Each structure stands twice: as structure tokens, then as C-alpha cells.
Amino acid sequence: MTVESYEITRAKPSKSSAKEPSGAKPLRRINPTRIMLYSVLLVAAVYYLLPLYVMMMTSLKGLPEIRLGNIFAPPMEVTFAPWAKAWDTACTGLYCEGLKVGFWNSVRITIPSVIMSITIASVNGYALSNWKFKGSEVFFTILIFGSFIPYQVMLYPLVIVTRELGIFGSLQGVIFIHTIFGMPILTLLFRNYFAALPEELFKAARVDGAGFWGIFLKVLVPMSAPIFVVAVILQVTGIWNDFLFGVIFAGVKNFPMTVQLNNIVNTTQGVKEYNVNMAATLLTGAVPLAVYFFSGRFFVRGVAAGAVKG
Amino acid sequence: MNSISIRDLSLKFGEATVLDQLNLDVAEGEFLVLLGASGCGKSTLLNCIAGLLDLSEGQIIINGTNVTWAEPKDRGIGMVFQSYALYPQMTVRGNLTFGLKNAKVPREDIEHRVNRAAQMLQIEPLLNRKPGQLSGGQRQRVAIGRALVRDVDVFLFDEPLSNLDAKLRAELRVELKRLHQKLRNTMIYVTHDQVEAMTLADRIAIMRDGVIQQLADPFTIYNQPVNKYVASFIGSPAMNFLDGAYGIDEQPSFTSNNLDIALGRYNFKTRAEDNRPIYLGIRPEHVHVGNAAQEQPFNSDISVEVVEPMGSDTLVWTSLDNQPFHFRMDGQATVNVGDRLPIGFDPVKASLFDKTSELRL
Amino acid sequence: MSIAKRPNPLFRNLNAKIAALPMIATTLVVFLGCSIWTVIYSFSKSRALPVNEFVGFAQYERLFRTSRWLISLENIVIYGVLSLLISFVIGFILAALIDQKIRFEDTFRTIYLYPFALSFIVTGIVWQWILNPSLGIQETVRSWGFENFTFDLIANRGTVLYALLIAGIWQGTGFVMVLMLAGIRGVDREIWNAARIDGIPVWKTYLFVIVPMMRGVMVTTLVIVAAGIVKLYDLVVAMTQGGPGIASEVPAKYVYDFMFARANVGQALAASTVMLTTVLIILIPWVYLEYGKKKAQR
Numbered sequence: 026m027t028v029e030s031y032e033i034t035r036a037k038p039s040k041s042s043a044k045e046p047s048g049a050k051p052l053r054r055i056n057p058t059r060i061m062l063y064s065v066l067l068v069a070a071v072y073y074l075l076p077l078y079v080m081m082m083t084s085l086k087g088l089p090e091i092r093l094g095n096i097f098a099p100p101m102e103v104t105f106a107p108w109a110k111a112w113d114t115a116c117t118g119l120y121c122e123g124l125k126v127g128f129w130n131s132v133r134i135t136i137p138s139v140i141m142s143i144t145i146a147s148v149n150g151y152a153l154s155n156w157k158f159k160g161s162e163v164f165f166t167i168l169i170f171g172s173f174i175p176y177q178v179m180l181y182p183l184v185i186v187t188r189e190l191g192i193f194g195s196l197q198g199v200i201f202i203h204t205i206f207g208m209p210i211l212t213l214l215f216r217n218y219f220a221a222l223p224e225e226l227f228k229a230a231r232v233d234g235a236g237f238w239g240i241f242l243k244v245l246v247p248m249s250a251p252i253f254v255v256a257v258i259l260q261v262t263g264i265w266n267d268f269l270f271g272v273i274f275a276g277v278k279n280f281p282m283t284v285q286l287n288n289i290v291n292t293t294q295g296v297k298e299y300n301v302n303m304a305a306t307l308l309t310g311a312v313p314l315a316v317y318f319f320s321g322r323f324f325v326r327g328v329a330a331g332a333v334k335g
Numbered sequence: 336m337n338s339i340s341i342r343d344l345s346l347k348f349g350e351a352t353v354l355d356q357l358n359l360d361v362a363e364g365e366f367l368v369l370l371g372a373s374g375c376g377k378s379t380l381l382n383c384i385a386g387l388l389d390l391s392e393g394q395i396i397i398n399g400t401n402v403t404w405a406e407p408k409d410r411g412i413g414m415v416f417q418s419y420a421l422y423p424q425m426t427v428r429g430n431l432t433f434g435l436k437n438a439k440v441p442r443e444d445i446e447h448r449v450n451r452a453a454q455m456l457q458i459e460p461l462l463n464r465k466p467g468q469l470s471g472g473q474r475q476r477v478a479i480g481r482a483l484v485r486d487v488d489v490f491l492f493d494e495p496l497s498n499l500d501a502k503l504r505a506e507l508r509v510e511l512k513r514l515h516q517k518l519r520n521t522m523i524y525v526t527h528d529q530v531e532a533m534t535l536a537d538r539i540a541i542m543r544d545g546v547i548q549q550l551a552d553p554f555t556i557y558n559q560p561v562n563k564y565v566a567s568f569i570g571s572p573a574m575n576f577l578d579g580a581y582g583i584d585e586q587p588s589f590t591s592n593n594l595d596i597a598l599g600r601y602n603f604k605t606r607a608e609d610n611r612p613i614y615l616g617i618r619p620e621h622v623h624v625g626n627a628a629q630e631q632p633f634n635s636d637i638s639v640e641v642v643e644p645m646g647s648d649t650l651v652w653t654s655l656d657n658q659p660f661h662f663r664m665d666g667q668a669t670v671n672v673g674d675r676l677p678i679g680f681d682p683v684k685a686s687l688f689d690k691t692s693e694l695r696l
Numbered sequence: 697m698s699i700a701k702r703p704n705p706l707f708r709n710l711n712a713k714i715a716a717l718p719m720i721a722t723t724l725v726v727f728l729g730c731s732i733w734t735v736i737y738s739f740s741k742s743r744a745l746p747v748n749e750f751v752g753f754a755q756y757e758r759l760f761r762t763s764r765w766l767i768s769l770e771n772i773v774i775y776g777v778l779s780l781l782i783s784f785v786i787g788f789i790l791a792a793l794i795d796q797k798i799r800f801e802d803t804f805r806t807i808y809l810y811p812f813a814l815s816f817i818v819t820g821i822v823w824q825w826i827l828n829p830s831l832g833i834q835e836t837v838r839s840w841g842f843e844n845f846t847f848d849l850i851a852n853r854g855t856v857l858y859a860l861l862i863a864g865i866w867q868g869t870g871f872v873m874v875l876m877l878a879g880i881r882g883v884d885r886e887i888w889n890a891a892r893i894d895g896i897p898v899w900k901t902y903l904f905v906i907v908p909m910m911r912g913v914m915v916t917t918l919v920i921v922a923a924g925i926v927k928l929y930d931l932v933v934a935m936t937q938g939g940p941g942i943a944s945e946v947p948a949k950y951v952y953d954f955m956f957a958r959a960n961v962g963q964a965l966a967a968s969t970v971m972l973t974t975v976l977i978i979l980i981p982w983v984y985l986e987y988g989k990k991k992a993q994r
Contacts (some may be wrong), residue, residue: 066793069786070807075864076808076822083825094835096826149719156712159705164716164723170729173979177968181737181746181961182730192825205722210721217804221786225420228387229481233434234408236384237711245434246422265814268930274958283817287934290821297827310818317813318806324813325805328871389708402701 034248039069051107091299106325107300111308115301124305127285131265131312134281138200139260142207149208151241155227164267165212172209187274194276202270205261211256214327219245223279227300251323255292258320259327262313282309336522337396338363338489339384344393348377348543353379354545359391360403363488364519370532371542374567378493380542384523385466385491386410398488410489413482419474421466427477428462431484445484450485455514458624472503472645479514484625492524495547498529508534529569533557541565559686563693566616572650573633575622577615581607581687581696589615589687598682604695612690619650622686624676625642631679639650641673651676708939731972738965746961747906755966768945771857775946776925779864784914786865787872792902795880802990805877816867820934823863824850853943856936859913861943863935872917879913880906919982926975938969947971 046310079096084107086100113123120126152158183202185194192198222245230240246253271281280288286309290302317324337342354376361367369377380386384395386407392437395403402410421430425666429451435445453459456476466474475495484492495511496504513534515522526532531595532539533553541564549561560566566574579591587598596615607613625664641652648666652659655678662678664670687696741749746867759765790808794801811819826832829848835952837845849859884908890902907914932938938945947967955964 027665034829041829062793062796062798066790066804069790070804073807073811073866073870076842078824079826080822084774087366088422091831094839096836106884115928117832125891141987145718148715152712152716152719156709158709158712158716159939161712161716164720167723167727168719170983171723174727174731174917175923175927175968175971175975176950177929177964178734178929178967178972179730180951181724182733182954182964186725186730192460205726208722223420225416226422227414227416228385229383229414229420230422230433231479232385232407232414232436233605234406235433237709237715244422248422262813268815268819268933269952284817284928286821287817290824291937293935295906299828299831302821305820305826306818310814313813313815314810317810319800321806325809325874328809328812 040286080303084111084300084307086300088296088298088300104300107298107304107309110298111289111301111305115298115305117288118292119284122300124285124289124308126284127280127282127309130275130279130285131282133196134199134203134275134279135261135264135273137196138203138207138264139257142204142211143256145204146208146211146256147215147246147249147253148241149212150217151219151245153212153216154220155240156237165216168209172206176206180218180273184273193274194279196275197274199279199281202274203264203267205268207260210259210308214256214259214333215252218249222248237254253305254320256325258316258324260323261316265312337361338365338398339523340394340396341380341384342394344380344383345391345394346376346383346388347391352420352545354383357545357547359540359547359550361521361523363521366515366522366524366531366535366537366598368539369523369525369542370529370539370568372527374558375542376399376545377527377542381491381493381523381525385412385414389574392642393481404560408434411487412491412493413485413487414493415475415478415482415495415639417497419466419471419478419498421477423466423631424463425482426459426463430466430477430478431462431644434481446581450488452480454481455483455490455517471499472507475499475507479511488520490520491520492520492526494526495524497526497528504531511535523524529571533569541568559695563614563616563688566688570618571660572619572663573614574618575615575655575662576656577660578690579613579615581609581611581613583609589613589682591656591658594635596682598685598687599632601682601685601687603687607689607696614688614690615682616688616692617680617684618683618688619661619663622678622680623661624664624668624678628677628679629690632681634677636675636677639670639672639676642670642672647686708756722764734965735969735972738969739963740962740965742962744959744961746965751952755962756970759963759966759970762963764942765944765950767942768769768947768950771947772926772928773805773943775857775861775864775928776922778861779868779950780918780921782861783869783872786916787831787869788876788907790869790891791876793900805874808873809896811867812870814867817934818931819863819867819947820931821930823859823866827859827862833884850936853940853941856944860935864931866920867931868924872921876910879910881910882913904918915985919978922978926971926978980988 083096083098085103085105087102087104087106089218110127111123112128114121115123117124117127153161157158187193187201188199189196192197192201226244227240230244236241265281266283267281268283268287271279272284275281275284286305289305337360339359341357341359344357344359345352357380359380368378371377372388374617379388383390384397386402392405393403394401397410397412400411407414420431425433426663432445433447433451435448440448449462450459453462456479457472458476458480461469461473461477466477469477475498478495492511499507509532509548515535522537522551524531537554538552539556541548541556542624543564549556549565551559556565556569560569563576567576574612577589577594578588582588582590582595587601587603589596589598609610623631635655636656637653639651639653643650644666646666649664649668649670650661650665651670653660655659670676688694689696737746738795739752740749741751741754749889764916792866794804798804827847827850829835829851832847837847849855849862882900885908888901891905896905927948928946929952932946932949934945936944938949948971951964951968951971954960954967
């Protein structure tokens with residue numbers, strides 16, 4: 026609970042804490058300790074940024090330049106050809122139509138999965154926080170436990186189930202799977218959020234004659250925009266980055282971008298085109314990175330929500 | 336006719352019994368206050384009446400209809416909450432009309448009711464604002480308005496003034512009383528504030544551990560508390576309790592080590608046997624000081640230990656027969672620590688409680 | 697009009713129950729049903745398809761005679777322990793440093809956390825390229841004149857695991873840091889004042905006062921990270937495909953390969969049951985601890 030509530034109550038800890046007599050001893054002037062501190066932080070920042078830099082540089086070089094063997098050097102001659110090839114013509118196994126196929130597949134998987142999983146989980150969270158019924162806590166506990174079970178344990182039976190439902194190897198199949206496996210964390214997220222809202226609001230709405238759906242749609246949802254944003258960010262990045270479910274349940278023609286990226290890089294025959302590989306990698310990482318950089322604290326909140334104890 | 340009747344109401348959460356076999360009748364137009372410390376079950380009882388909690392046993396009848404299992408909206412009640420519980424994304428008008436729209440009240444009717452309530456509560460200029468733009472006092476007016484527009488006979492208040500600062504609380508208290516005098520609705524009002532209870536109530540129900548201790552008008556509760564708990568809960572500063580025994584040599588008297596107080600005209604509810612251990616309770620404001628003390632049936636000299644000047648009056652702490660004792664003096668009186676003062680009181684104004692059962696004698 | 701009778705409890709909150717049906721179905725069918733199915737069929741003779749012929753522990757005996765499985769197990773244990781240790785130490789240090797009222801706190805935090813937003817596939821491929829012995833860091837440093845510089849972790853059976861570790865740490869430390877930072881800031885700020893009045897150095901305060909107070913956050917982070925490590929799959933597939941040879945195989949990949957590529961479902965189910973058991977061993981003491989604590993608080 027500590028982590029999540031901290032994030033909620035202190036939207037801007039860096040600024041608010043600046044005035045309080047808190048944290049370590051404030052060191053105002055430049056002194057050796059302070060220089061050390063920033064040095065360490067900068068070195069760490071370099072380690073974290075290095076791969077991004079290398080990807081970028083490599084993707085803008087021609088193959089001959091890459092063979093010179095300096096991955097850190099900026100390109101002498103900038104070329105966007107690898108990007109074009111990665112997007113349009115790179116070979117993923119049998120087909121050579123580039124990553125764009127995977128991109129659109131990922132879009133077609135991600136959007137409905139995000140909508141489905143959030144719709145179901147938000148209603149679940151609402152039922153669990155405001156309309157507890159006999160056994161509801163038991164189901165919730167199993168659900169949270171379930172999120173720790175390795176997916177491998179449930180894979181084969183799920184293949185059977187989806188096959189019986191006639192959705193194995195289809196978009197619906199992979200959307201179904203994402204909805205199921207998104208349920209624990211999202212339900213937890215929504216349940217905790219709704220439980221933290223004043224209970225009297227819910228009571229007032231009942232006195233005002235709103236029913237189960239009326240309270241949810243007219244009172245709770247309109248005042249819960251932040252948590253929906255957090256959930257969307259969590260799900261968009263999570264589902265976009267998925268590999269395992271895509272490769273098993275989506276079917277070859279619906280392979281998401283991650284699967285196609287892996288195929289481009291790891292199953293090509295002949296000359297390895299590192300520049301194309303890196304361009305493809307950047308393209309695949311672009312969507313979650315964009316979400317991450319634009320969402321800022323909402324992403325952090327979603328991440329930290331994983332550490333919340335029910 | 337009774338507006339609300341509660342019959343044998345019990346509420347259990349698992350093992351814990353929160354309300355136990357509770358019976359209560361509220362007359363039409365009555366202002367009833369449920370008073371008690373936190374956790375005594377007063378809010379729980381109110382939530383049961385509103386239909387927000389399912390009972391374990393018992394019946395609730397409102398205006399002749401048995402509503403034990405009816406939805407809150409179908410009970411003919413309006414409710415005002417401590418945290419105001421206004422819908423933050425709706426305007427004041429939206430808050431007032433939400434329930435009416437749910438109930439499919441015709442539009443002209445809604446318009447009429449909102450205008451009337453807004454006028455009565457002086458919130459007309461606020462109708463198009465959001466709750467976030469209102470002050471605490473304004474929010475609570477809107478919350479009251481939301482109950483008002485429902486056109487119901489019974490209003491339920493759950494500590495509605497607790498979140499306000501002292502000055503606003505006093506203002507709204509008077510306003511609530513005025514509103515009740517005008518509307519003459521039945522009102523049930525939960526609070527832990529004895530001043531609110533005394534000033535607003537026609538009758539007060541003092542609760543403890545899910546049981547109503549005493550149900551009476553404020554005057555009776557103040558003067559004739561049925562047990563030691565009620566006596567100590569009502570009144571500020573709190574009642575003095577002297578530890579001693581009941582004696583009946585020539586006449587009824589209270590005795591402790593060095594004290595022998597003739598009980599004189601004390602109005603006994605029940606007689607106790609000789610030597611029964613009892614408490615004698617006397618309110619600080621019923622103790623007289625100085626010349627007036629001499630005229631009281633009981634008087635004694637004490638030495639001042641602590642003085643607490645409060646402006647309007649001064650509270651003096653001392654000991655009587657080695658037991659802590661305090662009393663009230665005029666705010667203008669000059670008293671110093673160590674002064675010896677004559678004090679006295681009339682046992683008629685005292686309350687006697689059995690030491691084991693703590694019930695009034 | 698009078699509603700004096702207690703309604704059937706089954707239909708009380710009916711809407712809530714209907715709304716919770718997807719969750720109820722998921723818990724019963726997927727999390728309970730599918731897991732139990734897997735455990736049961738791990739005792740069957742299943743090969744390409746599951747069959748109802750039960751053979752006791754035969755699949756497990758075979759599993760633990762397979763060198764690939766044993767290497768997978770050994771790898772995940774080494775990887776898991778090192779990755780937990782390193783990401784906790786680095787994560788905590790970064791969090792403590794960021795807590796020093798530094799400028800650009802948000803920028804640093806953003807930089808440390810961004811890899812966590814990426815897919816393991818992306819991470820694996822980037823690091824595969826950076827660690828590439830013939831064109832990556834090794835070659836770059838050699839081209840600077842250090843002819844004998846060797847950094848070929850990924851191409852070497854004995855060290856490939858550390859290559860995975862570098863990539864895994866890069867991706868996961870930011871997450872640990874964010875939780876640690878929240879934990880540090882969740883500690884009552886008065887503690888700092890008390891420690892300063894007592895004249896305790898900052899680093900000592902962190903180590904002996906703050907860390908013990910963060911037990912809850914630590915344990916929760918540990919459980920989440922550990923449960924994630926057991927699932928390790930995508931990173932290996934993208935970075936090393938289990939190679940060189942079978943030097944970087946992991947259990948999750950073993951399950952996938954036997955289930956879908958090698959059509960030996962029995963082996964896959966037995967292996968996944970072992971994974972499940974491992975997770976339960978991590979999880980049960982934690983739950984016991986958490987629930988025990990909650991009960992004591994009441």
C-alpha cells in the first residue's frame with residue numbers, strides 16, 4: 026500500500042520536498058561529495074543511454090561503415106535506407122514485406138485488448154471495492170495469486186480452450202489471452218483506486234437512486250480519469266511488448282511486431298544487415314518509448330501499482 | 336403517528352455485534368439526535384435506517400411502510416454526509432438534480448424544486464459551479480439541498496458539521512434549527528458533539544456499544560442521567576464523581592472518609608440498602624463558592640490547586656476528601672493557587688449511582 | 697409495497713455478481729483449472745498430444761535425466777540470484793542518490809527507467825549487437841589500439857549467462873529503483889530529523905534505519921522481481937536463442953520448445969509443474985508473512 030499511496034498523495038515529491046527539512050542533509054554549495062554524487066549518477070545515465078545511442082547510430086550507417094567496427098562512432102554518411110528497408114521490405118521468415126505488417130498487427134491486437142481488458146477489469150475492481158459479495162474476496166485473492174503463476178503453466182490448456190472456442194491462431198485468440206492475463210494487475214489497480222474514493226459518495230449516489238451501473242458510469246468513471254490513463258499506459262506498453270502470447274495465439278499472419286522483429290534479426294539467412302536490424306528494433310521500441318516519455322509519472326504509477334499489496 | 340419505528344434491530348459483522356436488539360420510535364416532525372463516542376454504533380444505525388447496510392435481524396418501518404429490505408431510494412429519506420459527498424464532476428445544479436433525474440421526475444418539477452431549495456439555502460448564485468470551487472460551508476449547504484429537493488419526510492444527517500471549523504459550525508447549527516422549525520420534517524441527526532445534541536434535539540439518544548443508554552429530552556438527560564456513562568458524557572467540564580457509600584442512619588446520606596453529606600430532598604429512583612458503595616456526581620456548575628456556599632445544605636472548605644481561566648468563567652481544580660474535584664467560578668473572580676475557599680452544593684442537584692451497576696439511584 | 701421479507705441472498709447484489717462473472721470464470725477456469733490440468737497431465741504419458749494414460753513420475757525422472765533441463769535449472773538459479781542481488785544493490789543505491797535533493801531528479805529517473813518500457817525482444821537484440829564479438833564493443837575497443845582486449849561474453853559457453861545478465865539488469869534495475877525510491881520517501885521524514893539530532897551519518901542512517909523500515913517494500917519488490925525471473929524467456933530467445941549450444945537455455949524456453957517445437961507435451965508439462973512449484977515456494981512464505989502481519993495488526 027505504501028508505494029501506491031505515496032504516488033497518489035505526492036504528485037510532485039521532488040518539488041514539495043525541496044522546502045521540507047527532510048531527506049539527507051541538504052548540501053547547498055558545490056563540494057566534493059556533491060561532485061561525486063553527480064558523477065555516479067551521470068555514469069549510470071551513460072550506461073542506460075548507451076544502447077539507445079548505439080541503436081540510433083548503427084541504424085543510420087551503411088553496412089561498409091559498420092564493418093569498420095566502431096559502434097560508438099557517429100555515421101560519417103547518414104543514410105535512412107535501413108529504416109526504409111526495415112519498415113517496407115525486410116524479410117520476416119518467408120515474406121519480405123517489412124515490419125509494417127507487424128506494426129499494423131500490433132495495432133490491431135493492442136487496441137481491442139486494451140479496451141477489453143480495461144473495461145472488464147474496471148468493472149471488476151468496482152464490484153470488488155463497493156459491492157463485495159460472499160466469496161468476492163476469495164476470487165480476488167486467487168486472481169492476484171494467479172498473476173504470479175508462470176504463464177508456461179497455463180499455456181497448453183489455454184491452447185486447448187482457445188482451440189475449442191475456435192479462436193486459436195486468430196486476432197480474437199490473442200485478444201482473449203491478453204484480456205485474461207491483464208485482469209489481475211488491472212483489477213488490483215482499479216479496486217484500490219475505487220476503494221480509496223470516499224465511501225460516502227457511493228452512499229449518496231445510492232440514496233439518489235443510482236443503481237450498480239448508474240453509480241459506475243455516472244459517478245465513479247467521470248472522476249477516475251487518472252487511473253484509466255494509468256491503466257491504458259500499462260496495457261499499451263505491456264501488450265505491445267508481448268512476444269510469447271503473440272507467437273502462440275495470434276497465428277502467423279497476425280504476428281505482432283515483436284515476433285516479426287525477432288524473425289528479422291534472428292532467422293535471416295545470408296548477410297546480417299545490422300543497420301536494418303537496429304532500425305527495426307528502434308521502430309518496435311518507438312511506440313512504448315513514446316508512451317513512456319509522454320506519460321511521465323503516470324507510467325511510474327502504473328509500474329509502482331504492481332507493488333501494491335491488496 | 337410514528338414517523339420511524341425500529342424493532343429489535345441487530346447487526347452483526349461476523350462475530351462482532353455492532354447493534355444489539357435495538358428499539359426506537361421517532362415521532363413525526365421530531366428532531367432526534369443520536370449521540371455517542373466514535374464506534375458506539377450511531378452512524379451504523381443511521382446507515383441501517385437509510386438502507387445502506389443490511390440488517391442481521393429486525394424491522395424498520397418508515398411512515399407506516401415496512402422498508403427493512405427496500406432500496407435506499409425507495410425509503411422516502413434524504414441524507415446528508417459528513418464529507419458532503421458531492422459528485423465532484425457535476426455542477427451544484429447537477430448534484431441537486433441527479434437523484435430526481437434517476438427517479439424520472441418531470442423537468443418542470445425538477446426546476447421548481449431546485450429553485451425552492453436553492454432559495455431556502457441561499458445557494459442560487461452557486462448553481463453553475465463545481466463543488467471544488469465552493470467553501471466547506473457552501474458545500475454542506477449544497478449537500479443539505481440535495482436532501483431537500485427529494486421532497487421527503489425524513490432527513491438523515493451523519494455528522495454533517497464535523498468537517499467545518501468552529502465558527503461555521505455554530506452558524507450552520509442555527510440554520511439547521513431554523514430549517515427544521517420551518518419544514519417540520521422528521522430529522523435524525525448523528526453527532527459526537529454534545530453541544531450540537533443539546534441545542535438541536537427534541538430528544539437525544541445516547542448510545543454506547545450498540546445500545547441506547549438513555550432516550551430523553553436534553554433537559555432530562557442533563558439533569559437526570561440514567562447512569563454514570565451518560566452523566567460523564569454530557570456536560571463540559573465533566574461531572575465530579577465522589578467515591579463513597581450510601582448510609583441510612585437517621586436519614587439518607589453519602590459518606591466517605593471525612594465526608595457525610597445528608598441527601599435531604601434527593602429524588603430517589605430506587606432505594607439502596609445500607610452501606611452500598613455508590614458515587615455521588617455533582618456538576619461543576621452546580622457548586623457554589625463564597626457566601627452563597629454557606630446557604631447550601633452541604634458545604635466545606637477547600638484549597639485551590641490549579642486555576643484555569645477561560646474568560647467567561649474560571650475553572651478551579653481542587654480536592655474534596657482527597658478526591659479530585661473541580662468547579663466553576665465567575666470569569667471575573669480572582670483566585671490564586673493555595674487560596675482557601677468555602678464551597679457548597681445542594682444534593683438535590685446531584686446524581687447518585689450504584690458503584691457496580693453504575694445505574695442511577 | 698411493504699418489503700418486510702428478507703430477499704434471497706443469491707439475488708442480492710445480483711448486478712455485481714453478473715459484472716464479476718468474467719473474473720470468476722478467469723480465476724476458476726484459467727488460474728485454477730488450467731494449472732491443475734497441467735499438474736495432472738504432467739503425470740501422463742503424453743507425447744505429441746495429451747493422453748489419459750498416467751505413468752507416475754516417469755516424466756519427471758526423464759526430465760531430471762535430461763542435461764538440457766539441468767543446465768536450464770542451473771542457469772536460472774545463477775541468473776536469478778545474481779540478477780536479484782545486483783538489481784537490488786544498484787537499484788537501492790540509485791534511489792538513495794536520487795533522494796539527495798539533486799537537480800534534474802526527473803530527468804535522471806526517466807533515463808534509468810526507460811528500458812523497463814521496452815520489450816525484452818528489443819533489449820535482447822540491442823545487447824546482442826553491442827556484445828557482438830566481431831563488430832561490437834570488443835572490436836571497437838580493439839580499433840582504439842587495445843589489440844588484446846577481449847569482451848566476448850555472448851560467444852562463450854562459460855560466460856553467455858553474464859551477457860544475459862547485463863541486458864537483464866539494464867532493463868530491470870529502473871523498476872527496482874522506482875520502488876525503492878517510493879519506499880525511502882514513504883519513511884516518516886521525522887526519522888531523518890531524529891537521526892540528524894543523534895548525529896548519525898547519512899549512509900549509516902540509510903543502511904541501519906531506512907533499510908530495515910523498508911522491509912515491506914523490499915519483500916514485495918523481491919517477490920515481483922523473482923516471479924518475473926522464473927518466467928525469463930523472451931530475452932533469451934531474442935539475444936542468444938539458448939546458445940552457444942545449449943549454454944543459455946532456461947526453463948521457460950524448455951517448456952515452450954517441448955510443447956510447440958518438439959511435440960513432447962508430457963515433458964513440457966512436467967517442466968512447467970516444476971516452475972509452478974518453484975513459484976509457490978517463493979510465494980507461500982511471503983503470503984504467510986503478509987497475512988500473519990495483517991492478522992496481528994487487528
